[in-house]
Amino acid sequence: MGVYHDSIGTKHAGGIAVYARELAIELSSRHEVYVYTQEGEIAPELADSDVEVVTTPRFDVPTLNGRLSYSVGWPLPFGQQPISKLAMIAWSAYNDVLDHIEEHVDVLIDYQLPDDLLLSNLVDVLTICGFLSDESGGIGTALHSRYTKTETNFAISPYLADHVTETLGYDVDEVVLPGLDVDQFHPETLPAFDREEETILFVGRLIEAKGIFDLLEAVATLEQNVHLRIVGAGPAEGAIRRRARALGIADDVILEGEVPHEELPAYYTAADVFCLPTHVDSFAMVNLEAMGCGAPVVTTDLDGIKTYLTPDENGVAVPPEDPDALAAALGDLLSDPVRRQELGRNARARAREFSWSEQAAKLERLCAAELGIEPPEREQVRTRGEPVTDYTRSTYGR
Structure with a gap:
């Protein structure tokens, strides 16, 4: 299994990248998992896991934007994130990372529309897209909807699944909620600071x-x-x-x-x-x-x-x-x-009702169904935290 996200591995990653990273770590207890990300200070929990990390350079986006704008003769109408993603995929194509994906991965999970649009067309591997934040539509979404080869999607919450389906027109096959390591996020943790106020x-x-x-x-x-x-x-x-x-x-x-x-x-x-x-x-x-x-x-x-x-x-x-x-x-x-x-x-x-292991099992079952194979027995799932109540509506999932 492969997971593609530009900042999933870094120590200072934001919430979306942490979600993708925790699922990858959980899945690595039962599968070979490769994470494809830009280089940086690797998060300790990822370094200590069974995940194999494959990195690309971290790109200087303002410099890239300036050079590209100079080459075409006018400012490019793109934000920093699309340029960074394009640079990462271009570098991957010329430095055998895409070949690595095809040689080692049966299913590739990506989390952002620009990544999915390009990867689904560039690698001969089943791709699954995770929707983790509100998408506003527009030309980027229109291009993705028209040209992506990805047919399987999941969302981070029932609300987002409804939004993606009703507003953007994508079918959502599963809701995979975030989990929580309740042993790490615990009330008895020593406070970082103390204030009188x-x-x-x-x-x-x-x-x-x-x-x-x-x-x-x-x-x-x-x-x-x-x-x-x-x-x-x-x-x-x-x-x-x-x-x-x-x-x-x-x-x-x-x-x-x-x-x-x-x-x-x-x-x-x-x-x-x-x-x-x-x-x-x-x-x-x-x-x-x-x-x-x-x-x-x-x-x-x-x-x-x-x-x-x-x-x-x-x-x-x-x-x-x-x-x-x-x-x-x-x-x-x-x-x-x-x-x-x-x-x-x-x-x-x-x-305490949320756990990464339960949510990883949902994603595992989704991948297995798309590959036409049986997932591992449920007893093999390693638990971090407590079992989760299944909040996924019956219209999602299999």
Whole structure:
């Protein structure tokens, strides 16, 4: 089995890459698994697994974009990600990586439409595409829909499966939820820091769509003296610092930068409240990680998040892009430690229902069905965490 993703192997990978990596690690306990990714500091859990990592160079996208634009005589209308993916696949074609795929892999799993469009046409191997985030349509989706040779797809949540089917017109054959290593994400993890003030933690990419500016607005109106710890990196970092200064809360905000994934549990346990006021998300894995650590979660009432979070039972949900509602929810929770403890206990119990082994077994069965073979006996599946309740609707899966 092969897994293709440009950043799946790196230590500082984001949520989508972590999802792909954890499934690959789980599947490697029963199959030969090859991961194809760009070089970087390999994540310890991947290095310690049975996965074989095949790397390409990490490409300097701004330089590539400049050179390509100079060659054609005008600026290219592409973002950095498509150029990076094109460069990775072109390098792979000329340096035998695609040959390696054909020689060693029976089924190749990819996770992004540009990758799938190219790979499904370039390798003589069964390809399966995983939809892990909202796709907006447009010319890229139209080109993929018209020219991809991939016929089998899965999605990260029931909500996303509906979106992909109803909005983009793709058939979804399975829902493969994220899992959680509940031994790693645990309430007894020693905190990464200690503050006298009550602490709100944000973890995510620093972009407006994650609701970080809504959170700044909300914190500025709270009556409580709070500390906001922001973990993550992204293009909005400078704007966040400027906005915090303009709101008069710069002294109450620390931007931690990127934190390796294996160190995140210590940040979750250090927080009094975890907050992700995201505008758009198909799942928001960091919420589930925080819940596994027993942190009370304040987030937005998106359909993908409701896959695991029940408002007022194991977390708090507010409308997206509503700083006033967010401030009210945070203020109420920060002033009620008893309710925080109750939500944290319920959150931990809910998180324990998810496991990577169960979700890997779903993907394994999907691959086996497409290859026309029988999957290994269920007893062979190695468990990390607790068994998962099957939230996949009967219209998905086999």
